[in-house]
Amino acid sequence: MNTEGNTNRRATPSARWPAIRFTVNGESCVVNVPPMKRLLDVLREDLHLTGTKEGCGEGECGSCSVRMNGELVNSCLVPVLQAEGAEIQTVEGLALERELHPLQEAFLHHGGAQCGICTPGMLMAAAQLLGHTPHPSTAEIREALAGNLCRCTGFIHIFESVVAAAGAQNVEPSKESVLEQTHHAR
Amino acid sequence: MSTHATTRIVGAPVPRKEGVDKLLGRASYVDDMERKGMWHGATVRSSIPRGLIRSIAFDRRIDWSEFTIVTAADIPGENCIQLIVADQPCLADGKVNHCEEPIVLLAHPDKHKLRQAFGAVEIEYEPLQPIFTMEESERQNVVVWGADNLLKSFLLEKGDVDSVWGRAAHIIEGEYRTGAQEHLYIENQGMIAEYSAESGVTVWGSLQCPYYVFNALRSVFDLPEDKVRVIQTETGGAFGGKEDYPSTLACHAALLAMKSGHPVKMVYDRMEDLAATTKRHPSRVRHRTALDRDGKLLAMEIDLATDGGAYSTLSSVVLSRATLHSTGPYLCPNVRVRSRSWATNNVPYGAFRGFGAPQAIFAMERHMDEIAAVLGIDPVELRRNNFLHEGDTNATEQLMREPMILDQLLDRALKESHYYAKRAQFARENRTSPVKRGLGLAAFYHGSGFTGSGEVYLNSLAGIDVTPDGKVRVLASNTEFGQGTNTVLTQIATEALGVDYSDVTMASPDTGVVPNSGPTVASRTSMVVGRIIERASLQLLALLREHAGLGASHTREDFFAACERYRAAHGEVASMCRYEPPPGIVWDDERYHGEAYGAYAWAIYVAQVAVDTVTYSAEVEDFWAVQEAGRVIHPVLAAGQIEGGIAQGIGFALYEKVVWQDGRMANNQMTNYIMPTAEDVPPIHVYFEQIPFRHGGFGAKGIGELPHDGPAPAILNAIRDGTGVSFRAIPLLPEDLYAGLARNQPVEEPAVR
Numbered sequence: 001m002n003t004e005g006n007t008n009r010r011a012t013p014s015a016r017w018p019a020i021r022f023t024v025n026g027e028s029c030v031v032n033v034p035p036m037k038r039l040l041d042v043l044r045e046d047l048h049l050t051g052t053k054e055g056c057g058e059g060e061c062g063s064c065s066v067r068m069n070g071e072l073v074n075s076c077l078v079p080v081l082q083a084e085g086a087e088i089q090t091v092e093g094l095a096l097e098r099e100l101h102p103l104q105e106a107f108l109h110h111g112g113a114q115c116g117i118c119t120p121g122m123l124m125a126a127a128q129l130l131g132h133t134p135h136p137s138t139a140e141i142r143e144a145l146a147g148n149l150c151r152c153t154g155f156i157h158i159f160e161s162v163v164a165a166a167g168a169q170n171v172e173p174s175k176e177s178v179l180e181q182t183h184h185a186r
Numbered sequence: 187m188s189t190h191a192t193t194r195i196v197g198a199p200v201p202r203k204e205g206v207d208k209l210l211g212r213a214s215y216v217d218d219m220e221r222k223g224m225w226h227g228a229t230v231r232s233s234i235p236r237g238l239i240r241s242i243a244f245d246r247r248i249d250w251s252e253f254t255i256v257t258a259a260d261i262p263g264e265n266c267i268q269l270i271v272a273d274q275p276c277l278a279d280g281k282v283n284h285c286e287e288p289i290v291l292l293a294h295p296d297k298h299k300l301r302q303a304f305g306a307v308e309i310e311y312e313p314l315q316p317i318f319t320m321e322e323s324e325r326q327n328v329v330v331w332g333a334d335n336l337l338k339s340f341l342l343e344k345g346d347v348d349s350v351w352g353r354a355a356h357i358i359e360g361e362y363r364t365g366a367q368e369h370l371y372i373e374n375q376g377m378i379a380e381y382s383a384e385s386g387v388t389v390w391g392s393l394q395c396p397y398y399v400f401n402a403l404r405s406v407f408d409l410p411e412d413k414v415r416v417i418q419t420e421t422g423g424a425f426g427g428k429e430d431y432p433s434t435l436a437c438h439a440a441l442l443a444m445k446s447g448h449p450v451k452m453v454y455d456r457m458e459d460l461a462a463t464t465k466r467h468p469s470r471v472r473h474r475t476a477l478d479r480d481g482k483l484l485a486m487e488i489d490l491a492t493d494g495g496a497y498s499t500l501s502s503v504v505l506s507r508a509t510l511h512s513t514g515p516y517l518c519p520n521v522r523v524r525s526r527s528w529a530t531n532n533v534p535y536g537a538f539r540g541f542g543a544p545q546a547i548f549a550m551e552r553h554m555d556e557i558a559a560v561l562g563i564d565p566v567e568l569r570r571n572n573f574l575h576e577g578d579t580n581a582t583e584q585l586m587r588e589p590m591i592l593d594q595l596l597d598r599a600l601k602e603s604h605y606y607a608k609r610a611q612f613a614r615e616n617r618t619s620p621v622k623r624g625l626g627l628a629a630f631y632h633g634s635g636f637t638g639s640g641e642v643y644l645n646s647l648a649g650i651d652v653t654p655d656g657k658v659r660v661l662a663s664n665t666e667f668g669q670g671t672n673t674v675l676t677q678i679a680t681e682a683l684g685v686d687y688s689d690v691t692m693a694s695p696d697t698g699v700v701p702n703s704g705p706t707v708a709s710r711t712s713m714v715v716g717r718i719i720e721r722a723s724l725q726l727l728a729l730l731r732e733h734a735g736l737g738a739s740h741t742r743e744d745f746f747a748a749c750e751r752y753r754a755a756h757g758e759v760a761s762m763c764r765y766e767p768p769p770g771i772v773w774d775d776e777r778y779h780g781e782a783y784g785a786y787a788w789a790i791y792v793a794q795v796a797v798d799t800v801t802y803s804a805e806v807e808d809f810w811a812v813q814e815a816g817r818v819i820h821p822v823l824a825a826g827q828i829e830g831g832i833a834q835g836i837g838f839a840l841y842e843k844v845v846w847q848d849g850r851m852a853n854n855q856m857t858n859y860i861m862p863t864a865e866d867v868p869p870i871h872v873y874f875e876q877i878p879f880r881h882g883g884f885g886a887k888g889i890g891e892l893p894h895d896g897p898a899p900a901i902l903n904a905i906r907d908g909t910g911v912s913f914r915a916i917p918l919l920p921e922d923l924y925a926g927l928a929r930n931q932p933v934e935e936p937a938v939r
Contacts, residue, residue, distance in 0.1 A: 020575075023380070041790040044218075047640045049211075050211070050214075050215075050218035051211020052211070053209070053215070053217075053372070053373070053422070054217070055372040055373070055374075055456070055569050055856075056456040056855070056856040057455055058456070058457055058855060058856065058857055060855070060856035060857050061372055061856055063372055073835065084397060090211070091210070091211035092210070092211050092212075094210075094211075095210055100206070100209065100210075104210070107205075107209055108201050108202065108205045108206065108209055109199070109201060110822065111199075111202075111822040111823060111825070111826045113202065113208045113209055113665065114423075114668035114670075114826055114830065115208075115371070115372070115373070115374040115422045115423040115424075115667055115668025116204075116207075116208030116213050116420065116422065116504075116668065117208075117215065117371075117372045117422025117423060118372050118422075119208050119209060119211075120211045120712075123209070141864075141865045142865045143864075143865065145864040146863045146864045147608065147863075148864070149370075149372060149373055149856070149861060150372070150864075151369075151370050151372055151423050151425070151830070151834070151861065152423055152669075152826070152830045153826055153829060153830050153833075154666040154826075154829035154830040154831075154832055154833030154834075154862075154867055154870060155829075155833065155863075155867050156825075156826075156829040156866045156867065156870050157822065157825070157829065159864075169216060
């Protein structure tokens with residue numbers, strides 16, 4: 001059974017625990033870890049994908065957000081056994097072929113990232129939003145990001161980044177008061 | 187093809203220097219790092235607020251031979267974290283003075299075994315009576331620190347306050363309180379340490395001030411300068427919370443590394459971080475103010491107290507800044523400020539963005555609205571009537587030499603917020619609506635850089651060099667933790683040297699590489715260190731013109747060619763400068779008199795707040811922030827500082843309550859310590875009026891702390907405007923609103939039908 005694991009680029013050797021298989025950023029993985037180990041720790045410790053961050057360990061801050069089977073999840077609240085057979089996307093899987101993802105590009109130019117620790121989770125939440133709502137309203141952006149805490153930005157430039165990524169600058173200004181260009185020095 | 191003449195990088199929204207790494211998830215924070223053979227460390231902490239340690243026992247069910255155990259007896263140097271006063275032990279020795287005080291350190295290769303062992307260390311105490319409030323500390327019945335519990339006091343006097351009371355038309359008194367506030371950086375505190383006899387101690391960690399950690403390690407390990415090295419890793423938020431505390435954590439990790447012979451990582455989880463690390467000082471400020479018949483300030487008497495917690499940490503300097511910001515941007519001929527910081531058995535308080543100013547400004551700006559109400563005048567006009575202007579002297583009798591535009595900032599804030607039209611509209615609507623809307627305003631300043639002669643004592647050294655592979659490196663110990671140090675300092679060097687933004691990088695924030703350009707605190711980086719980098723850059727150009735044939739105007743290619751000619755002839759291409767104070771800075775530390783700060787940033791903030799009288803929730807609906815902070819080096823980063831500071835200020839006012847239970851934080855989880863989310867922040871309108879400050883880096887003044895100063899008083903003033911009820915303490919939670927509104931029914935009841 002484990003021969004399949006050997007052919008994978010990402011695998012952990014220990015056979016002490018039953019194999020759990022899933023896909024991360026398009027690559028199939030097999031891990032032999034305690035089934036209740038948090039997906040967050042498996043990503044960071046076993047698969048060395050440290051882009052996903054721990055902020056609170058209790059599903060409040062959203063720093064560990066990843067996409068699993070098309071849903072946004074807090075990977076600190078997911079025991080890895082629940083990821084059996086799942087397709088998982090982390091921040092490392094967001095960039096396209098040597099190019100930044102439009103969200104990354106927008107966060108870079110619109111001040112969406114400051115200290116950067118909430119950024120991977122924020123990007124995943126924003127990607128999830130744009131995945132089902134390509135042109136979100138302000139209220140939809142606020143709601144979609146409400147589970148991701150950022151202590152640096154006050155969120156305003158994150159909202160602007162998401163709008164820029166959505167190519168939604170031409171939405172009616174009356175609905176978008178939060179997103180108006182208020183920095184006259186710009 | 188850029189030339190000196192065409193490069194206009196200062197003022198341009200260039201991409202954040204380390205932005206791509208952060209966005210790809212490859213920026214390396216301390217918890218992302220591994221060292222070969224690395225163990226993990228944990229801290230066994232005091233479970234009581236004050237007492238003697240009788241015994242430390244290790245449960246026999248654990249095989250302790252697998253563990254490294256460190257106590258105070260293992261400290262090779264002084265058992266003290268060096269900061270200002272040498273009173274805080276690195277590890278408790280025989281007694282504890284607050285809950286969560288570190289006593290025993292453990293290390294083990296397996297994080298999970300560490301967790302089990304942690305609860306198997308039993309500490310027996312003989313409890314002593316603790317005190318938890320400023321009032322208990324003031325009474326001095328129980329003395330927990332020094333001879334009298336007094337960590338620090340200041341007396342600031344101008345004119346003769348006592349001569350005024352008898353002749354004043356109005357005397358208005360008020361007391362205002364602010365609570366503890368948690369930084370809530372999203373990255374918890376963390377450190378990795380290594381030790382070897384040959385190279386001494388090396389630490390990598392999440393921190394603001396590499397040289398603070400450096401000095402603390404030197405003392406705890408009794409090591410010379412060349413045997414200590416501190417390297418900042420990418421830091422996931424700090425806000426002052428990583429100014430002083432990392433020194434303790436670095437010493438702990440390094441003690442475990444020395445004794446275990448392994449690199450040791452210590453990363454706190456959220457509950458430990460919230461329970462054990464510093465927070466904003468709670469405050470109580472009493473104002474007594476005299477005014478004449480026309481509403482002009484005649485005298486201000488201010489009594490300001492803070493709770494410092496169990497050790498002195500930075501309480502003295504936080505108190506100093508509170509003192510110097512307590513009188514607001516007003517002209518008053520007679521002032522007396524007496525301020526004291528009191529020791530208690532609470533977890534020690536420390537640096538937090540604003541550093542005492544938000545507490546003092548909350549009191550002053552709330553008090554101004556109370557004065558306006560008593561006098562029956564417009565709170566806007568009361569302020570305008572009393573503003574400081576160029577040529578006036580402030581409370582420390584510092585002459586206001588630089589241009590001052592408070593009136594202009596106020597006009598802009600009133601115009602942008604449609605202040606009068608909205609107030610009139612809300613006054614009409616509030617009569618019949620269960621939601622009471624109001625507008626509130628705060629006028630304030632924030633002094634940039636260290637107080638008084640602080641920058642002279644720091645004597646910062648910084649500069650640039652040019653590497654053989656053609657990169658300009660900024661050499662400074664000032665660190666990036668989201669606010670934009672990397673970007674702003676490289677922009678300044680780029681602009682001054684006439685090269686491209688991509689030609690300039692930051693040298694590694696490593697005490698083995700960069701000189702001590704002072705801590706990254708006090709809104710000093712752009713103004714003070716930025717100016718040193720600008721001077722060092724110009725000094726390099728002069729050197730290259732004199733010795734390497736660089737022409738009077740040059741391209742970037744000319745510049746690098748000249749650098750290589752210079753290198754061939756003279757070796758290293760580097761230029762270092764020390765801080766030079768602006769002329770005329772005279773500060774008397776004894777009398778608290780003179781030039782308190784080299785420069786001030788000024789601001790007017792307006793909050794629109796809705797109070798729902800059914801649910802008793804208060805929502806900030808809109809926010810306008812108008813400021814003059816010198817030249818804006820980077821418009822997007824600058825606006826981001828303002829917005830982030832305002833969001834924290836909203837949390838300080840309405841959301842963030844540290845619940846204390848016998849000296850321990852009872853709500854040390856993000857589940858129940860609540861900060862504003864994406865759904866809570868209002869639209870924030872940011873406006874900069876720019877007056878370049880000639881002694882700041884390309885005209886910059888401090889900006890980082892300013893936005894935390896204004897929101898809380900503006901919000902509570904708006905609540906007063908909307909409800910007619912005055913609240914004088916924050917955080918103001920729905921239960922507090924309920925208590926206040928139910929007790930004080932507004933004068934104008936809603937019309938019945």
